[in-house]
Amino acid sequence: MSELPLRAQLASVLGRSAASLSRATGRGDGSVIGGRVALKVEPDLLAKLAQGRRLALVSATNGKTTTTRLIAQALREFGDVATNEYGANMPTGHITALSDNKSAVNGVLEVDEKYLPQVLLATNPSFVVLMNLSRDQMDRASEINLLAKKWRTALSQSNAHVIANADDPLVAWAGLGAPNATWVSAGQRWKEDSWCCPECGGHLKRETDPYWECPECGLARPRATWAVDNATDTLVAPDGQQLKLRMNLPGDANRANAAIAAATAAGYGIHPERTLERLREVTSVAGRYTSVVTMGVEVRLLLAKNPAGWLESFAVLDPPRVPVILAVNAQIPDGKDTSWLWDVDYTVLRDRRVFVMGERRTDLALRLETDGVPFETADRVDEVLGRLKADHPDITKVDVIANYTAFQQIRTAYGRVQ
Amino acid sequence: MSNTSSALRIVWIYPDLLSTYGDQGNVLILKRRAELRGIPTELVHVHSSDPVPEQGDIYLLGGGEDRPQILAADRLRADGGLARAAARGACVFAVCAGYQIIGESYGDDESNPLPGIGIIDIRSGRGQTRAVGEIVADVDPALGVGRITGFENHQGRTAIGPQARALSTTVKGIGNDDHTEGAYQGQVLGTYLHGPALPRNPQLADLLLRWRVGQLNPLPPSWGERLHDERLAAALR
Numbered sequence: 001m002s003e004l005p006l007r008a009q010l011a012s013v014l015g016r017s018a019a020s021l022s023r024a025t026g027r028g029d030g031s032v033i034g035g036r037v038a039l040k041v042e043p044d045l046l047a048k049l050a051q052g053r054r055l056a057l058v059s060a061t062n063g064k065t066t067t068t069r070l071i072a073q074a075l076r077e078f079g080d081v082a083t084n085e086y087g088a089n090m091p092t093g094h095i096t097a098l099s100d101n102k103s104a105v106n107g108v109l110e111v112d113e114k115y116l117p118q119v120l121l122a123t124n125p126s127f128v129v130l131m132n133l134s135r136d137q138m139d140r141a142s143e144i145n146l147l148a149k150k151w152r153t154a155l156s157q158s159n160a161h162v163i164a165n166a167d168d169p170l171v172a173w174a175g176l177g178a179p180n181a182t183w184v185s186a187g188q189r190w191k192e193d194s195w196c197c198p199e200c201g202g203h204l205k206r207e208t209d210p211y212w213e214c215p216e217c218g219l220a221r222p223r224a225t226w227a228v229d230n231a232t233d234t235l236v237a238p239d240g241q242q243l244k245l246r247m248n249l250p251g252d253a254n255r256a257n258a259a260i261a262a263a264t265a266a267g268y269g270i271h272p273e274r275t276l277e278r279l280r281e282v283t284s285v286a287g288r289y290t291s292v293v294t295m296g297v298e299v300r301l302l303l304a305k306n307p308a309g310w311l312e313s314f315a316v317l318d319p320p321r322v323p324v325i326l327a328v329n330a331q332i333p334d335g336k337d338t339s340w341l342w343d344v345d346y347t348v349l350r351d352r353r354v355f356v357m358g359e360r361r362t363d364l365a366l367r368l369e370t371d372g373v374p375f376e377t378a379d380r381v382d383e384v385l386g387r388l389k390a391d392h393p394d395i396t397k398v399d400v401i402a403n404y405t406a407f408q409q410i411r412t413a414y415g416r417v418q
Numbered sequence: 419m420s421n422t423s424s425a426l427r428i429v430w431i432y433p434d435l436l437s438t439y440g441d442q443g444n445v446l447i448l449k450r451r452a453e454l455r456g457i458p459t460e461l462v463h464v465h466s467s468d469p470v471p472e473q474g475d476i477y478l479l480g481g482g483e484d485r486p487q488i489l490a491a492d493r494l495r496a497d498g499g500l501a502r503a504a505a506r507g508a509c510v511f512a513v514c515a516g517y518q519i520i521g522e523s524y525g526d527d528e529s530n531p532l533p534g535i536g537i538i539d540i541r542s543g544r545g546q547t548r549a550v551g552e553i554v555a556d557v558d559p560a561l562g563v564g565r566i567t568g569f570e571n572h573q574g575r576t577a578i579g580p581q582a583r584a585l586s587t588t589v590k591g592i593g594n595d596d597h598t599e600g601a602y603q604g605q606v607l608g609t610y611l612h613g614p615a616l617p618r619n620p621q622l623a624d625l626l627l628r629w630r631v632g633q634l635n636p637l638p639p640s641w642g643e644r645l646h647d648e649r650l651a652a653a654l655r
Contacts, residue, residue: 074437138439138571195434196466201489203467204432336551337569339613342440362648366617366641370446 003101009050021035023054029067031074046091049098050123051251053082053106056161056264057123059116060131060171061144062309063257064089066205066249067131068110070261073282074275075106075268080105087286090115095373096264113147115243123404126156128178129264130164130171131186131256135343137335144170150178163263165256166224167210173198178223184263185224186256189315190308192343228252228259233257237272245276248283257397269403288406293415295385299414301401303407305334307343309311313401314348323353324399327406330359334404346371355384358406381410424517425460426452426630428585429474431500432466435490436516439571441480443614444511447623447642448476455635457627466490470499475630476509479499480518481612487515494519494535504537509605509629517572517600517608518542525574539579548573552653553591553611555599557622558583565589566619567649568611576601576610581608589620590653603627618646 004012023065049086058068065087071200079308082101084093088091089110097109110198111119120128133144151174155162161264164175166183170193177180187210188194194212197204202216213220223240228245230252235243243359247258258279284290304313319322337361346368356364356377361377368375378384381400430445449459465472466489470477476502482490485551494500504510510520519526521540523531529544553570557563576594578584578601585600585607586593593599593610600609607626609615611616616623620642629633 025458103609145483145485192433192437196486197491201485203465337439337571337613339440339569340444340448342443342614342617360646362641366645367443369641370443370450370617 002046006109011045012049012095012102015095016099023142045077046095046098046119046122047124049095050101050107050236053098053105053107053265054126054268055109055115055123056127056129056163056267057109057111057119058126058131060214061113061134061136061306062312063131063253064110066254066288067129067260068108070257070282071108071129071264074261074265074270075108076280077270077274078106078268080104080106083110084110084287087264091119094119094123113151117122117150120154120158120160121127121280124158125141125160127264127267128158128160128162128164130162130175131260132165132168132188132190132308133159133170134306135175135340136306136308138337138340140336144193145198148174151175161267162359163260163267165210165260166222169194169204169212169219169221170198170220177270181222182226182267183222183224184256185227186259186381187230187252190311193308226259228255230255235262235272235276237262237266239312241272243272243276246280248280249285249289251312251343253316259353271377283382287411294414295382295389297385297388297395299381300397301398301407301411302399302401303404304401305403307340310344310401314344317399318397319350320351320376322397323384324349324354324386324401325355325357325378325381326364327356327358327402327410329358329365329399329403329406330360331405331410334406339404346373353388357384359380360403381413382418420640425458426461426476426627427460429462429464429471429476429477430471431464431479431488431494431516432475433463433480435466435486435493435553436480436482438481438486439514439569441478441513441614442496444478444480444513444516444623447616447620448478448626451620451623452627452631452639454637455627456500457631466493469509470494470497470516472499472506474503474508475648476511476626477503477616479510479512480534481514483515487519487524487532488526488532490515491524491532491534493518495533496653504604504606509626510537510607511616511626512606512608512612514570514572514574514612517610518576520608521576521604522579523602534579538608539605540576540601540608541579542574542576543576544573549592549610550648551591551624553593553599554589554650554653555591555593555622556589558602561602561625563619563621563625565650566605566611566622566647567617567653568615568618569608569613570610571612572610574610607638617642618649620646622628 082319084097155178162178165186197214200217206212582603584598
């Protein structure tokens, strides 16, 4: 990339010092503070740092961190990649990611949904990658219809090539605002936020999933050139080639993430077969999907922050004999409002042993009682393991589904596993 | 809707437009608290492209974003079924965006007044600030419900006309106007306590059931009562 002006260089150096200090003092990973310091010195720093690179911006309600990681993994085929792999997904985090890797021509930035228009304008990316939009932390997040509209407007004013999920009506409508798009049929399990047409409000017809159309205004799912077939674990490429996915990350949601990553990597000129080989090397992302072995039991950690995420997590649970721990907090990063627990259908858990934990376990308890799911309450994972081992000494596996701070608490208890 | 006359007919209006904050919770809890008492229920989901049946017992309307709210109001006005049911004396329980549209008028995102369904004498507009957070309120003693808690997230402010009464007096939070929360008129009841207002306040769920079936057998306290007490303590701490 081109040489930075002096002021931008200074900003970048100061930011990196602040980040090192943050890490050295154990206060954080430095992604946010570093960017904040740098921005004070040079407000246009993000634009300057982005110049001359081939960037992909990645946004969605769910799967941003994972998909960013997958795309970065693919692009390392060409060498260094600038990326915010710790999920600091606002402009301060983007500045840190780009400052940390000045020589990388290729970059992948996870972008918070609200910040996408602003970051799009500042960075002039080659690609904008969009997966899904659904209700999430509504006490502080924007309404998603409004968000989709802002995405659509920003994309219409940009030259970026969109790579997006055709099966999510809100995302597709936003992406249709862009001059160029590649559509991926990546699926949509959670449909409760897209029954109404983003263009005119009509009740969408979506009998033959994944197709959808509005009988009132005619808006319809764009034709996808890439497609995931979950039943056969296959990715169909634009030339019709069928490639086995065989990801090491679990579930349909990660098949979707991998397909989107492969379509993006193809935009950079990497053959999908090669991309998939590289993606299979990813086994966990910032602690998500990781397993820790404790007291002789494999404890798998699944992060799920909203109804769509919980639905996906239920789908990857091991067979019914594996117990599950559900943990919910309602701190600021989680959203203070737990109403969304009522949007999820828990009846699929009826056949397994269920434990509820976290600061809002009483909300979960009432929710499970209402769905006729027997459960027990607990304070900690090791307490659950103790109880399970007392009843079944040969127990080998437990799944944990937790929302953001509950997940981080559990992860920290096991040494911030990656 | 099949007319099994003995069953309590619960009609969920437009889950495709008005179901933003766990509104399904209200449906599930009404059904459960009726069935625990041996009262059979029949649940009807009415999509925005379907006509609203007029022979329901309890109609539920949930919350929604600005645009779905306007669509829902327009469709309900054009359909007319909900207004006819309310005129017949049916119970209507509406939260948040649903609460605003059952009134005489409500405001769009630019504060322009839009016509509501007009089954309760309230008028809503937009306030200067967004009301977000836990809310606590004391319900009109005439209803025998006591103190309720919930979560509010709205920019609306609601004025209550002479035909309706305030549902409650605000102890914490904003509600209608910083002083009162919600409104009722006959068996039409609305509140800014969004989403699972009935799961969090079992006594409010029982009020609606009592309106339809008369005296209710008491139920042993369970997780609903525990959650109510826990949230109340947390909100007032």
